[in-house]
Amino acid sequence: MEYVSPEGLRLDGRRPMEMRQIRAEIGAVSKADGSAVFEMGNTKVIAAVYGPREVQNRSQQLSDKALVRCEYNMANFSTGDRMRKPKGDRRSTEISLVIRQTLEECILTHLMPRSQIDIYVQVLQADGGTRSACINAATLALADAGIPMRDLVTSCSAGYLNSTPLLDLNYVEDSAGGPDVTVGILPKLDKVTLLQMDSKLPIDILENVIQLATEGCKAIANYIREILLENTKELEYRRGS
Amino acid sequence: MGVVQLQFSKTQKVRLHKAKESLSSKMNSDSLVTVADSIHVNHEDGVLKGHGTADLDGQVVATLCGTVERVNKLIYVRGLGSRYKPEVGDIVIGRVIEVDQKFWRLDINCNRNAYLMLSAMNMPDGVQRRRTALDELNMRGIFEEADLICAEVRGLSHDDIHLHARSKKYGKIYAVLQLSTGQMVMVSPYLVKRQKQHFHHLEEHGIDLIIGCNGLIWVGEHVKVKDEMEYQVNLTEPAHKKEEKNDTRREYICRAANAIRLLSTLGFSITLEVIKGVVDLSQSLNLEIHDMLGSEFCVLVAEKEAERRSSNKRKQ
Numbered sequence: 120m121e122y123v124s125p126e127g128l129r130l131d132g133r134r135p136m137e138m139r140q141i142r143a144e145i146g147a148v149s150k151a152d153g154s155a156v157f158e159m160g161n162t163k164v165i166a167a168v169y170g171p172r173e174v175q176n177r178s179q180q181l182s183d184k185a186l187v188r189c190e191y192n193m194a195n196f197s198t199g200d201r202m203r204k205p206k207g208d209r210r211s212t213e214i215s216l217v218i219r220q221t222l223e224e225c226i227l228t229h230l231m232p233r234s235q236i237d238i239y240v241q242v243l244q245a246d247g248g249t250r251s252a253c254i255n256a257a258t259l260a261l262a263d264a265g266i267p268m269r270d271l272v273t274s275c276s277a278g279y280l281n282s283t284p285l286l287d288l289n290y291v292e293d294s295a296g297g298p299d300v301t302v303g304i305l306p307k308l309d310k311v312t313l314l315q316m317d318s319k320l321p322i323d324i325l326e327n328v329i330q331l332a333t334e335g336c337k338a339i340a341n342y343i344r345e346i347l348l349e350n351t352k353e354l355e356y357r358r359g360s
Numbered sequence: 361m362g363v364v365q366l367q368f369s370k371t372q373k374v375r376l377h378k379a380k381e382s383l384s385s386k387m388n389s390d391s392l393v394t395v396a397d398s399i400h401v402n403h404e405d406g407v408l409k410g411h412g413t414a415d416l417d418g419q420v421v422a423t424l425c426g427t428v429e430r431v432n433k434l435i436y437v438r439g440l441g442s443r444y445k446p447e448v449g450d451i452v453i454g455r456v457i458e459v460d461q462k463f464w465r466l467d468i469n470c471n472r473n474a475y476l477m478l479s480a481m482n483m484p485d486g487v488q489r490r491r492t493a494l495d496e497l498n499m500r501g502i503f504e505e506a507d508l509i510c511a512e513v514r515g516l517s518h519d520d521i522h523l524h525a526r527s528k529k530y531g532k533i534y535a536v537l538q539l540s541t542g543q544m545v546m547v548s549p550y551l552v553k554r555q556k557q558h559f560h561h562l563e564e565h566g567i568d569l570i571i572g573c574n575g576l577i578w579v580g581e582h583v584k585v586k587d588e589m590e591y592q593v594n595l596t597e598p599a600h601k602k603e604e605k606n607d608t609r610r611e612y613i614c615r616a617a618n619a620i621r622l623l624s625t626l627g628f629s630i631t632l633e634v635i636k637g638v639v640d641l642s643q644s645l646n647l648e649i650h651d652m653l654g655s656e657f658c659v660l661v662a663e664k665e666a667e668r669r670s671s672n673k674r675k676q
Contacts, residue, residue, distance in 0.1 A: 171471045234471045265442020267423040270396040307396040347394040351425045356384040357627035
């Protein structure tokens with residue numbers, strides 16, 4: 120199948136290096152300590168953060184740092200065909216783990232010993248790149264909850280189809296079976312915290328693809344930063360001095 | 361916060377925007393930072409890095425979203441919207457979640473649960489003595505699980521938060537306030553400023569207002585706590601005598617609680633004066649209590665607040 124037309128356009132009309140439209144909103148869940156909605160094109164994810172709070176299961180308590188827990192969930196209505204998936208299937212367990220590890224890296228857990236931070240991410244619409252969107256939403260929610268972080272983590276995916284590197288794959292491109300690289304970076308520290316790939320890719324092309332995904336991450340980071348600053352400004356102004 | 365998203369009409373949106381504009385015109389946004397923004401410092405003067413900051417290759421970097429505060433050499437970031445950070449002397453409201461051997465564990469909307477030791481509170485009979493094993497057995501008679509308690513932060517040892525519930529200053533045991541008829545409202549802790557007075561008794565309405573530093577606010581019927589006996593007598597008074605008075609009182613409680621909810625959605629800092637102002641405004645408009653959470657009143661309060669702040673500014 121042709122994923123990039125001779126004119127250099129993708130199936131949804133984007134250029135190979137073009138990202139989908141992103142949109143973020145802070146404060147979607149009123150009872151949570153921090154929450155955010157993040158959209159990448161048709162992918163829409165909601166994240167809620169609770170804590171730091173007392174550890175629920177005392178045997179899991181860590182005396183030198185906070186316990187970070189993450190739960191990824193895909194709404195039944197999020198995909199094209201409505202499917203009833205059992206909770207805790209392999210895919211969602213794996214993604215929960217990935218998100219947790221990525222975020223734990225950036226949270227300054229040692230500042231909150233013997234407490235627990237819960238992160239819940241729910242996919243409302245799935246159109247490829249859900250794990251990237253989840254990480255981005257969770258970062259925003261963590262920042263909203265006022266949890267100290269080393270840096271913002273942002274994530275973006277890139278693929279390689281029709282011998283072209285493509286940024287931010289959607290569902291159709293994702294299910295083409297080609298290589299799909301998900302990268303998560305700390306933009307300020309310039310460090311990679313997440314790197315995953317499906318299928319195979321020659322090493323010289325891999326570098327290009329990773330580079331492309333990293334650029335995407337940086338663009339997202341800029342956007343997230345703007346949103347956060349806007350939100351902080353708003354809160355500060357309203358509160359008054 | 362606890363209130364559903366309001367739907368605004370077009371004119372209301374414009375008015376709200378205008379009010380916001382006027383609020384924002386008096387602030388400078390230079391000191392606002394987000395996570396991983398570097399903070400400009402003059403290294404020659406020496407720098408003390410406080411909360412919300414971290415070191416990155418000799419640069420000072422924010423780890424929170426908020427405003428940068430500078431006190432001499434100390435630089436810290438005051439975060440917005442995070443959980444309550446206890447400080448000694450704060451008055452907090454908490455809920456008992458566990459009764460243990462010698463202490464109660466309280467949820468005070470903080471990183472960790474707080475302890476209220478049996479020895480750190482005045483006994484209901486007011487006698488000063490050693491706590492005996494019998495007292496330990498009777499702890500449930502004082503506070504039970506799910507009781508709301510008002511106390512003061514006594515100290516922070518290691519990571520534990522200890523509360524105490526005795527006050528000689530007021531000559532009454534405000535901790536043993538068995539909160540009765542009233543409402544509890546929860547707001548973001550950053551909206552509550554530390555003040556000299558967190559207990560307010562609105563005599564003309566017969567209402568107690570306790571603004572806890574941890575963002576829990578209690579609006580309730582005034583309870584005389586000076587004397588346990590007197591309190592008992594009050595309760596056993598014939599009910600029909602108080603009935604009429606109670607209705608207006610309850611209405612005022614609901615109005616005050618809704619005023620706090622509204623201020624919390626608008627994100628205005630919460631003090632007694634502001635709450636009173638909102639309640640008076642709603643009463644002068646003859647507004648129904650439930651309409652206080654409507655969009656029209658919300659816009660009105662925002663405009664009033666903007667006006668109030670600008671007039672305050674002019675006075676200075």
